[in-house]
Amino acid sequence: MSTDKKLIVLLGPTASGKTALAVEIACALDGEIISADSRQIYRRLDIGTGKDLKEYGFIPYHLIDSHEIGEAFSVAHFQKAAFDAINDVITRGKQPILCGGTGLYIESLLANYQFSHVPHFLSEPLDIQFSHVVFGLNPSTDERREKITKRLQARLQEGMLEEVQQLLVDGVHPEELRWLGLEYKWMINYIEGHISKDEFEKGLETAIHQFAKRQMTYFRKMERAGIEINWIPDTLDFQAKRDFILNFI
Structure with a gap:
């Protein structure tokens, strides 16, 4: 599709503040957010x-709550x-903003992945030619660890475990949740009594700290493969990070 609208991509590790910044950019540019998160597509997995x-307020978002748990994606x-x-989004004259931390998903778009077999839901391979600009958030290791710890405690207080317990009561199979990895694997192991609460927390x-480190490793791999990422200086405050993107564009 030919357009003068550049796809804005905002990536970063977990707990780096991507969503809040993407919402600010969307407000400034009359944009809509497309999520690049491998698990937020599933309904009922809100806190986890x-x-x-x-955080989105009135900003429209896409690829969140679009599938039921267990559906292939x-x-x-x-x-x-x-x-x-x-x-x-482009057809309606709005600014598309791709935001997330699943590097493989983001790379599949920006590098126009071609698969060995055309997926059964396509009649022919996609030809993705979006003009794009990529921005990255990369908090210092200490700040990242602090934010991850704080956010995990907040989610536990908000009822992350109770959310999973309710899903089990509603008939979701434990293996469907364990398959989602990270938090869900640990929560199921705790709920089933395989580990203590202290071991769980x-x-x-x-595990989340290690995951964030792997995310950054993947983003660096994307750079080596030729995808240019404009890293936003971590020393900037929130408003300055917003201005960094808007001034760059």
């Missing part, structure tokens, strides 16, 4: 996946769904 839907599914959402916190 950190959807923070209240691969990189190919994401690529098609995001491709359609971005085209839809300390182990999960460590």
Whole structure:
């Protein structure tokens, strides 16, 4: 699709403040947000996946709460769904903003992944040619660890465990949740009595720190593969980070 609208991409590790910043940019540019998060597509996983839907305010968002737990959703599914959402946003004259931390999903769009077999839901391979600019958030290791710890404690207080317990009561199979990885694997192990509460909280916190580190490793790999990421200086305050993006554009 030919357009003068550049796709704005905002990526970063977990707890780096992507959503709040994406919402600010969307407010400034009459934009809509397309989520690049592999688990926020699933309904009823609100606290555990950190959807923070209240942060969006009146800003429209896409690829959140679009599937039921257990429904198939691969990189190919994401690529098609995001491709359609971005085209839809552009067609309506709005600014598309892709925001998330799932590097593989983001790369599948920006690098126009081609699969060995055309997915069954496509008649022919996608040809993705969006003009784009990528921004990255990369808090210092100490700040990242502090934010992760604080956010995990907040989610536990908000009822993250209770949310999962209710899903089990509603008939969601434990393995469907364990398959989602990270928080869900640890929560199921705790709920089923395989680990103590202390093991659960300390182990999960460590696992999230390790996950954030892997996210950054993937983003660096994307850079080496030729995707330019404009890293926003972490020394800037929130408003200055917003201005950094707007001035760059």
